[in-house]
Amino acid sequence: MSESTDKCLVERWHPNTHTFHLLVGECAVTLKDVAMIFGLPTDGLPVTGMTLSSFNGLEAEYLHQFGVSLRKLDCRGSGIKLTWLWDLKERLQLTDENSIQVYVKVHIMLLIGTILFGDKAGASVHWKYLPLLSNFASIGQYSWGSACLAHLYRSLCRASRFDCKEIDGPLTLLLCWAWMRLSYLAPVPREPRSFSLANRWRNWERGDRVYRFLKLAHFRKALDELQEGQFVWVAYSADRVDPDIVPGPTFRNAS
Template sequence: MQEWDIQSCHPDTAGLQRIIQRSGLNTLIDCSYRKANKEVISAFVERWQPETNTFHLPFGEMSISLEDVSFLLKIPVTGKVVAVENFARYTDESRSDAIKMVSNLLGVSVEEAEEEVNISKGLTVRKCWLKSRWCPKAGSRPINYPHVECTARAYLLYILSCTLFADKSGSRVSIALLKLLEDLDDVGKYAWGAAALAYLYRHLGSATRVQVSQIAGYLTLLEGWVYDHFKLGLATPNAKYMDYVQPRVCIWIQKHETVANVDKLGSIRRTFDRLRPSEVTWDPYVNNRENGVVHAMAFYSGTIKYMDVVEPYHPERILRQFGHVQSIPDHPYRPLEAHRGPSANKYSVKYGFQRKTIGSAGGTICWLLKFVATRQNLSFLLH
């Protein structure tokens, strides 16, 4: 987010920085790769199976896990579900609520909020509006600055739209996210990592369709996962990386070669067609875990959610990534409805979801560990 300098967008810089730090999302500010490696992403989209949410490789399945998200991005993967009611569909009521929310939480007039919602043509606001309104150019500073909390919400909303929940437009952000930023003391209590993974899973599935040529989601997360697990010269180590301080995605520097795109994609395809298990770094975090133990959250088996997007999460299919022998997994979770047509607007999948938290609250994780262990005879998960 280098184009938005929080050092100069509000006189209470210290207060603004404290709020951002407390949100648990501050690590996202400087960890994004500048430009997506389209060939690497395309090669892995081709291997994605949306029914299991795993990549199919010559020697079995692999996937991005909640533990991967935790290490790669250093954001919370447990906590309250990232979802807001009554914002899934555009109605007169939801539009009215959105205008009031923008006005109240960002500190603008109802008229300005309504104008922005009308321009965006949906329950969204433009990223350029956020940036120009709350981080104006040096020569156009407002006489009366908005409250520091309003500036913090605008900045966090901008961060989320550029990273975890980037859409294909690249220019808008859902107002529903603003609702989750209402109480700034609560922002760090949400399972942002689980939500980002659900969102990426859904768009990986959509990208597998023959008529789809774009993908949404946080592609830095996908690329960082690839570079961490496959040491095939796709990226170079960052000599300035600070372990235990920076998110793990910062350990890699992208390579952007001059080889023609088609040739590069073909080369990556052939490399992965010939890939052997011994060439995979199955557990890149083995030396970074506290006490060397995989966190119980990694073995959560169920569904994860972002707004109205619900996706299955199957750690029992990728046990080698946690240092264990892979057994034959059970059938994947069945969706309530599934229509996986050839285009994005004909791709619709619905899974059940009932929890309000992702994690150990209320014994949820304990029950799920027992459930997975019973299905897979994985008694080691319970010790």
């Protein structure tokens, strides 16, 4: 299902204007969408830095931050295998402040590799993000939302090329954006009062058996026949999102 929705949206993506061209007008995923759907900060320090690729550097960085050694077979190119991170997370004993910080860093690396900046293979996460986590107190000061949105735009532009067969990037963001705006195409939300709003469809596949088997033709036809009023332009109004569940700073950063 998700691949069908992604493909339909990519077909309507215009790389020059970074907008979707629909029958009812042009629209795009914005910083406010990232803040509301993922709960990520959209201002702050830029997510940038040096991209190093030597195994010695990677090994030293992981030993310094996680306190464990790394083997070459745990790597995939310039990335660390997600299975290695999952195993490390399961083994950690939360006995003191340092072990808790290591646990949080591993969890963030997994989020980066699977949700925020995932690649097509979905098997590893590039270690270039790890230096951004070295100062634990400053992790939340980065504009992760801006970087995530930029990554989605780049992924959509690449996927719109005629010779591209797959798309990577934060597809959870793209899907939740589509489900918020095109509610008649969305599965039934499981947790309507949850924040971040992506949690609304957590484990949705368990209860939406019919929806799971809808084909590409279904979603393509639905978008081709889109009528005025079916697209929600104001997706976060009080009648759709309870303001009591939205943290104040997140909403202000997204406005």
